[in-house]
Amino acid sequence: MHGRARYRERMRLRGVGRRYGPRGPWVLRDIDLEVPQGALLRVEGGNGSGKSTLLRLLAGLDAPTAGRITGRPRTAYVPERFPAALPFTALGYLTDLGRVHGLSRSAAAHGARVWLERFGAGEHARTPLSELSKGTSQKVAVAQGLLAAPGLLVLDEAWTGLDRASRIVLDGAVAERVAAGGTVVFVDHDPRRLAGKPDAVHRVESARLTAVAGQPAADSGPRVRIEVEGPPGARLPEALPGGPDVAPAAPAGLRLTVAAAHSDALLRALLAARPAWHIRTVTPAHPVHPHGNDRGEPGR
Numbered sequence: 001m002h003g004r005a006r007y008r009e010r011m012r013l014r015g016v017g018r019r020y021g022p023r024g025p026w027v028l029r030d031i032d033l034e035v036p037q038g039a040l041l042r043v044e045g046g047n048g049s050g051k052s053t054l055l056r057l058l059a060g061l062d063a064p065t066a067g068r069i070t071g072r073p074r075t076a077y078v079p080e081r082f083p084a085a086l087p088f089t090a091l092g093y094l095t096d097l098g099r100v101h102g103l104s105r106s107a108a109a110h111g112a113r114v115w116l117e118r119f120g121a122g123e124h125a126r127t128p129l130s131e132l133s134k135g136t137s138q139k140v141a142v143a144q145g146l147l148a149a150p151g152l153l154v155l156d157e158a159w160t161g162l163d164r165a166s167r168i169v170l171d172g173a174v175a176e177r178v179a180a181g182g183t184v185v186f187v188d189h190d191p192r193r194l195a196g197k198p199d200a201v202h203r204v205e206s207a208r209l210t211a212v213a214g215q216p217a218a219d220s221g222p223r224v225r226i227e228v229e230g231p232p233g234a235r236l237p238e239a240l241p242g243g244p245d246v247a248p249a250a251p252a253g254l255r256l257t258v259a260a261a262h263s264d265a266l267l268r269a270l271l272a273a274r275p276a277w278h279i280r281t282v283t284p285a286h287p288v289h290p291h292g293n294d295r296g297e298p299g300r
């Protein structure tokens with residue numbers, strides 16, 4: 001904790017490894033990754049390279065054999081295949097899961113209906129999951145991931161089986177999640193999926209994760225520094241637009257640094273937060289200094 005206000009740490013993987021069984025080969029090894037907020041990350045790699053293993057670790061469905069994962073926000077996960085044999089209707093299932101994510105029953109039921117409608121599956125709200133077609137089951141799986149606006153959404157070939165219109169709806173929903181300050185990590189075998197949109201692409205190969213060159217950094221472009229002050233002990237809202245870097249700022253405030261493109265949305269979110277945050281100053285972040293770090297902050 002710094003000063004009076006608390007902030008949420010970023011999600012980080014440190015030295016993460018995974019092997020299945022004590023003598024199994026390392027599927028992943030020594031993975032270090034910072035997962036920025038408000039970013040779209042693509043994970044690529046050949047069949048069997050460990051992409052799904054990595055995504056399950058990110059989502060918290062599986063635990064690393066070595067290393068640590070910290071700072072995971074509220075997370076939803078959508079796999080390629082959905083266990084359709086559960087004894088619920090589509091609406092009942094989504095409403096229950098919305099409640100698990102902290103929504104009220106009425107908000108969960110409303111959200112479930114909205115997402116089923118958006119995916120053109122509104123007429124299946126009362127259909128038992130076991131009677132849904134494969135594609136409609138997948139729409140329910142995707143609606144489950146989007147329903148409670150998670151801070152981290154993990155999509156493992158979630159587009160598979162969706163019709164063209166629904167694939168487009170999912171593309172749009174991913175963009176909305178990122179614009180609202182959420183992080184989306186996805187794997188898809190179609191290299192054109194969300195082409196040009198990811199803030200970063202990471203490749204799994206020989207158990208290691210490497211950033212694919214030529215991709216923009218997650219927070220490229222000019223940056224803005226916003227100093228804010230909240231009531232004693234207040235937490236910043238969970239998913240802030242642009243995934244700002246957060247540092248303490250004396251006296252008893254926080255300094256948020258964000259890509260200029262996100263600064264208006266971030267200011268609106270801070271002003272709309274309850275309890276409200278007081279904005280002290282808004283200034284351009286320093287241009288990159290030859291002796292400074294890559295955030296444009298002077299060296300010490």
Ligand SMILES: Nc1ncnc2c1ncn2[C@@H]1O[C@H](COP(=O)(O)OP(=O)(O)OP(=O)(O)O)[C@@H](O)[C@H]1O
Nearest residue numbers: 020021027045046047048049050051052053054204
């Ligand atoms: N539960 C498990 N038990 C044992 N081995 C597993 C398990 N899950 C995955 N593996 C192994 O881990 C390796 C990576 O599998 P993973 O499913 O993560 O790869 P992937 O990159 O997602 O593959 P694909 O592109 O084919 O979906 C494979 O050799 C696989 O056989």
